Ligand SMILES: [Zn+2]
C-alpha cells in the first residue's frame with residue numbers, strides 16, 4: 338500500500354485521536370492526560386518512548402534496512418486558555434481551555450506517522466525521531482526538551498533535519514510551502530524607568546518618567562527605522578505602559594513592556610545590544626535612568642530550501658501538484674525552530690490546509706470559533722511520512 342492509502346485507511350483512527358485531544362485540552366506543561374494518552378497509543382503500536390520536560394515525549398523508529406540519517410518530526414500538544422464557542426460534537430469539555438491552534442491535529446497526525454513508519458521500517462534507512470512537545474504557546478517546550486537531552490548533546494545532536502506541519506484555515510486538501518523566512522524571533526523587552534516624583538505644577542523640580550516613556554514610544558520606532566536593514570522584516574510593539582497614580586502627581590517610576598520580532602539573526606543581535614543602550618540614553622537625557630531587561634524568546638524560523646524541495650516532491654508524488662500552494666511567512670513565532678539549534682540543523686514547517694467555508698471552517702487560529710475540516714488528517718499524516726522517508730532515503 339502507498340503511504341497515502343495507509344493514511345486513508347487510518348482515517349477513523351486519526352479522527353478519533355484528534356477528537357479525543359480536542360475534547361480534553363490541556364495548557365502548556367499541564368499536558369499530563371494528553372501525554373498519557375499518547376503513551377498508551379505508542380505502547381499499542383509496540384513503540385517505546387522517553388520522557389522530557391514534564392510532559393514531552395520522544396520516540397525513535399529505526400530502519401530495519403540499515404543505518405543512515407535521523408529526521409526529527411515534531412508535534413506540539415498544548416491548548417490555549419480560551420472558551421470554545423463552536424457547536425462541534427467534539428467541543429472542549431474543559432471550561433476555558435481549547436485547542437484553538439490545532440495542536441490536536443498535529444498530535445493525531447504524528448501518531449499516524451508513528452503507525453506508518455513502524456510498518457515500513459524496511460523501506461527507509463536511518464531513523465525517525467518523533468517529538469511530542471509541550472507548551473508551544475508559551476513559555477516554550479522545545480528548549481527545555483533540548484536542554485534535557487531530547488536530541489542528545491547539542492554540540493553533537495542525533496538529528497540531521499527537522500520536519501513539522503501547522504494546520505490553519507487555508508483550503509483543505511492543500512499544503513502551503515514557503516522557502517526561507519516562515520516565522521520570526523519574538524523577544525521581550527522590559528523597561529523600568531526611574532524618575533523623581535513631584536507635583537504636577539512643578540515639573541522642573543521633578544523628573545517625569547511618564548514623559549520619558551512617551552519619548553521612548555515614539556523614539557524607539559524612529560531609532561529602528563534609521564538603524565536596521567529594512568530588507569528584513571522586523572517590528573517592535575510597545576504592548577504595555579504603566580506609570581503614575583493621579584492627574585496632578587508626577588510619578589516616580591514607569592514601566593514599559595515590548596515585543597521585538599525579527600527575521601534575521603544579524604538584526605536580532607544588533608538590536609539586542611543597541612536598544613538597551615538607546616533606551617538608557619533617552620532616559621538619561623531627560624534626567625532619569627532606565628533598567629532594561631532583554632529576554633530572548635523563540636528563535637527565527639527559516640524554512641530550508643532543500644528540505645522544502647523534498648516535502649514538495651514527496652507531496653506531489655502522493656497527490657499531484659495541485660495540492661501545493663505558495664505559503665506565507667509571518668511575524669508570529671514558533672518554538673519548533675528551536676530544534677534547528679540556531680540554524681545548525683535544517684528545518685522546515687508547512688501549513689496544512691484545514692479550512693472549508695462550506696462547513697463553516699473559516700476562522701483563524703486562536704479564534705474561539707477555530708475548527709478544522711478533519712479531511713486534512715490523512716493528508717497531514719501522508720505528507721509528513723512521505724517527506725521523512727524521502728529525506729532518509731536520499732541522504
Ligand atoms: Zn498558536
Ligand SMILES: [Zn+2]
Nearest residue numbers: 438440473503
Ligand atoms: Zn500553533
